[in-house]
Amino acid sequence: MGQLKNKKLFLLDMDGTIYIDTELFDGTLDFLSRVRDTGGRYLFLTNNSSKGVDAYVKKLASMGIAATEDDFLTSVNATVVYLRQNFSDALIYASGTRSFVEQLRESGLNITTELSDDIGCFVMGFDTELSFDKLERACIILNRGVPYIATNPDPVCPTWYGSVPDCGSVADMLYNATKRRPKFIGKPSPEMINLALEKTGYSRDEAVIVGDRLYTDIRSGVNAGISTAFVLSGEGTLEDLKDYDFSPTYIFKNIREMYNDLISED
Numbered sequence: 001m002g003q004l005k006n007k008k009l010f011l012l013d014m015d016g017t018i019y020i021d022t023e024l025f026d027g028t029l030d031f032l033s034r035v036r037d038t039g040g041r042y043l044f045l046t047n048n049s050s051k052g053v054d055a056y057v058k059k060l061a062s063m064g065i066a067a068t069e070d071d072f073l074t075s076v077n078a079t080v081v082y083l084r085q086n087f088s089d090a091l092i093y094a095s096g097t098r099s100f101v102e103q104l105r106e107s108g109l110n111i112t113t114e115l116s117d118d119i120g121c122f123v124m125g126f127d128t129e130l131s132f133d134k135l136e137r138a139c140i141i142l143n144r145g146v147p148y149i150a151t152n153p154d155p156v157c158p159t160w161y162g163s164v165p166d167c168g169s170v171a172d173m174l175y176n177a178t179k180r181r182p183k184f185i186g187k188p189s190p191e192m193i194n195l196a197l198e199k200t201g202y203s204r205d206e207a208v209i210v211g212d213r214l215y216t217d218i219r220s221g222v223n224a225g226i227s228t229a230f231v232l233s234g235e236g237t238l239e240d241l242k243d244y245d246f247s248p249t250y251i252f253k254n255i256r257e258m259y260n261d262l263i264s265e266d
Contacts, residue, residue, distance in 0.1 A: 009202040010042040013211035016234020021160035024063040027256025047152035047186040049125035075151040075186030090120030100125040123149040126167040152186035188219035
């Protein structure tokens with residue numbers, strides 16, 4: 001896959017990779033500056049579908065990172081593309097945060113949050129506003145056998161105090177009740193990376209994905225055929241490597257060590 005210094009497109013996970021909660025990791029600003037100053041491009045990739053890109057722009061700005069909506073790709077972006085390709089004429093029931101539902105509606109899809117006999121697809125995101133009523137409605141719809149889509153398979157979402165259940169954990173709950181499993185769109189599926197390559201025009205050989213989770217970030221890079229950089233600043237550990245049938249292209253303690261590796265190649 002070539003030396004890291006030859007990469008031009010850096011696809012960056014956020015939580016656990018460049019920050020945790022509201023704490024920016026040492027080396028992040030230096031790393032981003034280095035990519036820009038050497039003519040490269042970075043995109044922030046996230047499986048988190050609970051909030052819109054505008055919220056991430058504000059969050060990064062509060063940590064000293066100037067970004068625009070064009071610097072992001074989310075699992076919602078990839079889900080919209082998939083739904084347009086496969087369910088453009090269907091009435092789609094959306095289960096998630098108000099932000100998630102609004103993002104889908106703004107894309108032009110036929111979205112509802114009301115029970116109806118005409119529902120042709122059920123789509124679920126990471127829901128920080130989850131209620132039992134939402135779970136009950138999901139079971140009613142899924143028991144009808146309609147196609148079932150979920151934005152991401154992450155079992156947990158990291159916070160400053162530990163982790164909270166993410167979309168994958170809710171999918172497990174619904175499986176226990178309905179015996180239905182969704183098609184997951186976000187990482188580790190290659191859709192988001194393919195969108196990033198299409199968006200930027202870079203080749204697979206020029207791209208690398210950087211993340212702290214082997215089962216989402218790194219596997220998505222493997223599935224998409226690009227280089228992968230595993231950072232040990234978040235959820236993943238070296239011990240986890242024994243549980244997988246693939247290995248990252250690069251392994252770094254954190255984003256600072258990755259930056260140091262880049263400048264050492266000058």
